Amino acid sequence: MLKVALAQLNPTVGDLQGNGLAIAQAAIAATQAGAELLVTPELALCGYPPRDLLLNPDFVSATGRALTTLAAQLPPQLTVLVGTVAPNPQAGQVGAKPLFNSAALLQGGTVQRFFHKKLLPTYDVFDEDRYFAPGQGSNRFDWKQYQIGVAICEDAWNDETFWEHKAYPIDPIAALADCDFLVNLSASPFATGKQHLRERLFGHGAQRWQLPTLCVNQVGGNDDLIFDGGSFVCDRQGQVVARLPQFAEGLAVVDVFPDKVQGEISPLPSLPEAEIWEALVLGLRDYARKCGFHKVVLGLSGGIDSALVAAIAAAAVGPAQVLGVLMPSPYSSQHSIVDAQALAANLGIATQMLPIGPLMAEADRTLGPLFTGTPWGLAEENLQSRLRGLLLMAVSNKWGHLLVSTGNKSEMAVGYCTLYGDTNGGLAVIGDLPKTQVYALCRWLNREREIIPENILTKPPSAELRPNQRDQDSLPPYEVLDDILERLLVQRQAIAEIVTAGHDPATVTLVQRLVTKAEFKRWQAPPTLRLHNRAFGSGWRMPLAARRTELP
């Protein structure tokens, strides 16, 4: 029997010292728990995704030095597989990107060897062909009486029963089928329901190759990506026999017997809303922490989006560290203020009131010489949003709060937002959550006691940029809009397919046109916490100076 420790770590990208320390601490804890082998997530030493830091020669050489130093610090009786980058010795010859995405085998105080990732995801938010050469060698090692296979994340995501077509011509796991067990170092970002998919996919592989599989996943928020952890073990029947909690760091030790694997199974969140909530709280908390912010500021409009983001912020950094700023205009309804204050009281966060009427009037006076005689319209509506954005940034600059933006995915999709106004912020917390899911999440949040005031949940949504404005004056009902957006953006259905599903052709065309027209706003948007398989942000790369026409 072999005791193997799974270290579900939360690295900060680039923080070699902090990440190395966390690995060393996990190694001590693993040894104390009797483990002889410790496995970390993918690129645990430098954090995932390091992006273009990998193009920096200082950073790559520092990572190499950190690995050597780390190896010398580890308990001598422990064997450790650490995710890191490795130089490609073929660099300088043909066909060679300079790096591998690797697992380093550390034993006896030194770096023994590397196993390189073979399948490099280059789609959606992944750019691994940009940095890495695919590994070619054998990813297995003999140790004690065991033959151990090593895979890195995508290496196992090549199963034709789960994808319409396999994305890669080789299956790195097939070559490891005669090993005693497989370890997979992962940095697999969260999307709703992704953990179920992971366990089905890895379970299928474990059963297919009769290969017990230990998957160690990164946890934590890194920019727009949330890693949910949920590291788990499948036995050779494909059953999950051990699991770490999602959305938290942790260390699990499992017992690998010749005929079975034993460990503890943490439950998964029972509802999708619970999972999304945990993801958003972690995403915001880590973005703030890793960027060095202790406090969060946001505008409280009295609407549901800012209410939800305030609740997330209070959970992420603590209510005492959150400031909600009420910025009523002459077009704001009284209930906006009352509702926002009730929300703040429920959450226990501080508020400040900065009425924008006088600034609006002064802006009108300043622009008067130019605007006289023109009809009141979009320019004046946007001024209100931009004055609010300006005041929030002043607060952020004055006291070092992280400003978070509160727009939802439906708005960001169709451009129902003001660039340099309500889009302002270091992080778009719910920019990948459609409006209908914003409601669902708030109702779930209220399941035990009222956190989001009931009036916020029931009143018709409005931007309140002109008298009696309602979202539904400009947009299709959110149930319709969100279904079209899901089909258009996430499922990538063709227009005809969406119409066949029952939507009005004119509405579908309108939504597509609005989505295209709003690309320029998304180009300049803050990082958006990613909740679905196709989100706005680093995986959304659309042209701006473009036009969609067809040859007749």
Added chain:
Amino acid sequence: MLKVALAQLNPTVGDLQGNGLAIAQAAIAATQAGAELLVTPELALCGYPPRDLLLNPDFVSATGRALTTLAAQLPPQLTVLVGTVAPNPQAGQVGAKPLFNSAALLQGGTVQRFFHKKLLPTYDVFDEDRYFAPGQGSNRFDWKQYQIGVAICEDAWNDETFWEHKAYPIDPIAALADCDFLVNLSASPFATGKQHLRERLFGHGAQRWQLPTLCVNQVGGNDDLIFDGGSFVCDRQGQVVARLPQFAEGLAVVDVFPDKVQGEISPLPSLPEAEIWEALVLGLRDYARKCGFHKVVLGLSGGIDSALVAAIAAAAVGPAQVLGVLMPSPYSSQHSIVDAQALAANLGIATQMLPIGPLMAEADRTLGPLFTGTPWGLAEENLQSRLRGLLLMAVSNKWGHLLVSTGNKSEMAVGYCTLYGDTNGGLAVIGDLPKTQVYALCRWLNREREIIPENILTKPPSAELRPNQRDQDSLPPYEVLDDILERLLVQRQAIAEIVTAGHDPATVTLVQRLVTKAEFKRWQAPPTLRLHNRAFGSGWRMPLAARRTELP
């Protein structure tokens, strides 16, 4: 003898109708000039780079239909090679991205066959592995008495005499060495001096393989990328025997004889400043045009950056379509207004004056309850910049001007700019031009008569956000800063290397720290016209929630 036409086209991404029409018109002109073969740039039918439009099934099928329609519209006696996407018939099987980046051979009214790009650039601004499968087949065809080789852009960029190491294990050109000549369909983006490199590299290949080479490059601005055209022909001795002008559409017809190739040679710009000027004017003109803007607005501070951008805008869309807005504050010097007005008079552009003093005072009053007792500082400085940004966006929203931002690369690098303030705009025109090059370009612009007022060139640069502020109070001298930035960002030198080159270690470390700290501003910056091999923008992908530490 064969007459071959090179169509240096300026497609709009996604505009299948407009791009198809331009190809059809080039085909008519080519036929009238006696050509029997016409070659377009890479992806000329959909425009390069189409980015994630390629993930849209409607767009891909529309492109296929457009190609069929186009083939039927062409003069029957003309053979045409058109850059387009082609479906991968292996999609649905293993290892297959669904598309190829291809040259379609159109003859006799139909699509005869495709030649697929083999080398897919995936670095810097290029993401081709994200979309395309590499071609495997033979890229040659027999036609009349000729054997013609077909390459697509990167296929020819694999020459170990020009790169420290070849980037790809295969050389697609070697397999075509026995052809009579080679055509290369390119979309090779501009960088300073790139045309000289192209001609040396292609010339070397032509000589090495004894293979006359016709390179047809896209021209025009597409988002942050400027394509400079400069399509050219090398004979088998590697000499350039024909060249189209840079930065303009054009059609050239060359005579391909068994022993020589003849054409006309347009000269290249004689100075780097002339080349950069042409690039920026084209980049701004096309961004405005392709996004549907006719007018440009910008803030005129009286400083050199906005002066240069105003001159570029006047050249790009015409002085009558440019509005310069002067927004003096109580900290603005009188010469700022005088200099800005002199500049506007020199350019013939309209100006408006919107003093921001009253808005600043009102913002102070609004924030008073919060800010009382705090020292005046960054928050108040940024307010001025953000009030200006807000007024400019109001003008843009009111009349549909394209707002352009005026920050230079040195500022964008070290974060000497205000997010949601002076960074506001649809396009960052000189965001890849270091401050020292801003001066050089302005002096070049003044070579015949004063366009940029002399006082703007000679006064010390200042943001004028507090009394007597000078850039050099906060930053190293621009000559020093720009050299460090060039080494750090473009040449990717290690810190030690930059220090060895003679820079003060503390200054180098400071600059690197400032660059890292400003990543969040660049994440939300507008597209930045790219002038150098490593620019901020779509090819700059850095983490935000990151920290750079080393294990001791």
